[in-house]
Amino acid sequence: MPPPVVGIDLGTTHSLVAVMKGERPELIPNRFGKRLTPSVVGIDKNGQVHVGESAKNQLVSAPDRTVMEVKRIMGSSQKVSLGDRSYTPQEISGFVLKALKEDAERALGEKVVEAVVTVPAYFTDAQRQATKDAGALAGLKVERILNEPTAAALAYGIDHLDKEQFVLVYDLGGGTFDVSVLEMFEGVLDVKASAGNNHLGGADFDQAIAEWLMQAAEALGLELRNDAKAKARLKVAAEAAKIELSSVMETHINIPFLGVKDGEPVSLEIDLPRETLEKLLGRHLESTLKPIETALKDAKLEKATVAEVILVGGSSRIPMVHQLLEKFFGKAPRGGVHPDEAVALGAAIQAGLKSGAIKSGNSIM
Ligand code: ADP
Ligand code: MG
Numbered sequence: 520m521p522p523p524v525v526g527i528d529l530g531t532t533h534s535l536v537a538v539m540k541g542e543r544p545e546l547i548p549n550r551f552g553k554r555l556t557p558s559v560v561g562i563d564k565n566g567q568v569h570v571g572e573s574a575k576n577q578l579v580s581a582p583d584r585t586v587m588e589v590k591r592i593m594g595s596s597q598k599v600s601l602g603d604r605s606y607t608p609q610e611i612s613g614f615v616l617k618a619l620k621e622d623a624e625r626a627l628g629e630k631v632v633e634a635v636v637t638v639p640a641y642f643t644d645a646q647r648q649a650t651k652d653a654g655a656l657a658g659l660k661v662e663r664i665l666n667e668p669t670a671a672a673l674a675y676g677i678d679h680l681d682k683e684q685f686v687l688v689y690d691l692g693g694g695t696f697d698v699s700v701l702e703m704f705e706g707v708l709d710v711k712a713s714a715g716n717n718h719l720g721g722a723d724f725d726q727a728i729a730e731w732l733m734q735a736a737e738a739l740g741l742e743l744r745n746d747a748k749a750k751a752r753l754k755v756a757a758e759a760a761k762i763e764l765s766s767v768m769e770t771h772i773n774i775p776f777l778g779v780k781d782g783e784p785v786s787l788e789i790d791l792p793r794e795t796l797e798k799l800l801g802r803h804l805e806s807t808l809k810p811i812e813t814a815l816k817d818a819k820l821e822k823a824t825v826a827e828v829i830l831v832g833g834s835s836r837i838p839m840v841h842q843l844l845e846k847f848f849g850k851a852p853r854g855g856v857h858p859d860e861a862v863a864l865g866a867a868i869q870a871g872l873k874s875g876a877i878k879s880g881n882s883i884m
Contacts, residue, residue: 524633524662524874525623526866528670529612529650531590532693532721533833534558535863536619536634538627539871544674544864549622555859556622560614561585562602570618579751586611588694591717593653594646609649613656620657634659635870637862640666640699640713662873668699669708670865671831674856677703685711685824687814689852690831690862691807691840694720698810700818700825712817714810719803721758721834727799728757728791732772735789741778749777764793765836797839804839808847828852833859 526544528535533555537546546554551572561574562584569577578585584602589611598605616636623631638650647664654661668688677686683704690697697715701708732753736743743749756774763770769792776784815822828848834840835858845851856864 521874522629522633523623523627523631524635524870525620525631526670526863526868526870527616527619527634527636528667528863528866529590529615529636529638529653530558530692530862531588531695532558533859534615534619535860536623537860537863537867538623539867539874544867544871546860546863547623547626549618550625556615556619557587558590558615559585559587560589560601560611566602568614570614579748591694594643594649609653610656612650612653616654616657616659620659632658632660633662633870633874635663635665635866635873636661637665637667637670637866639695639697640668640710641697641715663869665866665869666699666710667697667831667862668701668710668713668829670863670869671829671861672701672708673865673868674861675827675829675853676855677701677708677827677829682826684826685818685820686827686829687811687825688829688831689807689811689835689840689844690715691834691837692720692832693834694718694722696720696807696810696832698807698814700814700820702818711820712814714814714817716806716810719806720832721761723803724761724800724834724837725754725757727803728761728796729753731791731795731799732757732774732787732789736777736785736787739785739787740780741785741787743778746778752777760791761796761837764791764796765838768793793838800837800839804837804843807840808843811847822848829861830858831861 523538526537537544548554549556556571557575559574561569561577586599586601589608592608599611620631651661671688686701688699695717696719699713700711702711756772760770760772772789774787777787778785828844830852
């Protein structure tokens with residue numbers, strides 16, 4: 520057996536690693552048993568590097584020793600200062616990749632030295648090269664850089680290569696929104712056009728909900744605008760409520776001892792129905808239709824010509840996203856894959872083709 524080649528989704532907010540198990544791609548859980556590793560790097564008081572959940576946990580208490588969203592500056596000459604040193608974006612991403620590599624090695628019980636790593640379709644050569652360099656720093660040979668929408672299409676099983684067709688990939692993540700139109704032709708999946716909004720994603724939705732909670736707290740007489748810790752707790756509660764409302768119609772938010780009024784601790788307890796959430800997020804979500812129109816126009820396509828709409832990114836799990844897209848395209852988006860896992864699974868499929876773990880058959884090379 521050749522050593523496994525893993526597939527890695529190196530995301531702005533989360534990263535994932537997957538591998539082929541027989542004929543199917545499978546996610547590899549991290550050291551905490553989670554499939555998603557926050558793309559956050561922190562250095563603790565002893566100079567020890569932390570990646571993921573433990574780094575995310577020190578964001579509020581040690582912001583000067585913690586960095587997130589480094590993907591936004593990949594390929595630039597900007598430096599990141601962390602504790603008493605500064606790092607290149609490649610070094611920071613390298614820490615994330617190294618953690619994923621180690622988690623994969625632990626789970627698979629063997630060395631991992633090669634990976635397929637995904638990047639947004641719009642990444643420049645410099646950004647792609649920086650991503651490869653990050654891999655090298657982590658001890659990984661980046662065998663191939665794959666476009667995220669292409670990876671997602673692979674995961675959704677877009678492999679009817681006999682047909683010539685167009686698919687649209689709608690990727691709403693933690694901090695970015697990307698839409699890509701792909702053409703399938705003679706065995707090749709080609710990105711024809713891409714558009715999006717580099718500053719729209721789940722973090723904005725959390726912010727909108729946290730602001731709504733802040734107003735509820737103010738109605739109780741709490742003044743928290745200068746209280747970083749209270750604001751961080753509102754954000755955490757906001758994200759949890761948002762995620763829950765993707766599967767239930769109403770959620771109850773309870774934040775004990777959020778602040779103090781007249782010397783007494785005050786807790787915040789409030790119901791958040793999905794309807795209210797949709798009012799808070801509606802404007803943001805409706806704004807994603809515009810880049811879709813732009814991408815279709817650039818690809819010289821009518822929306823009726825799109826054979827499949829593919830959902831990617833954790834935020835595309837919001838039911839209102841499905842409703843908006845179904846209304847816009849006149850058909851439901853393709854289902855069957857967890858949208859936040861699709862890119863990593865597709866990267867593993869590509870990696871499997873390379874290492875011979877699956878037969879290339881009629882799949883996309
Ligand atoms: P990225 O590609 O930017 O790293 P992800 O695809 O991992 O991002 O998406 C992360 C975002 O998805 C976060 O803002 C998270 O809160 C959101 N998210 C995850 N699951 C859900 C859900 N079930 N409903 C709504 N939002 C979700
Ligand atoms: Mg992503």
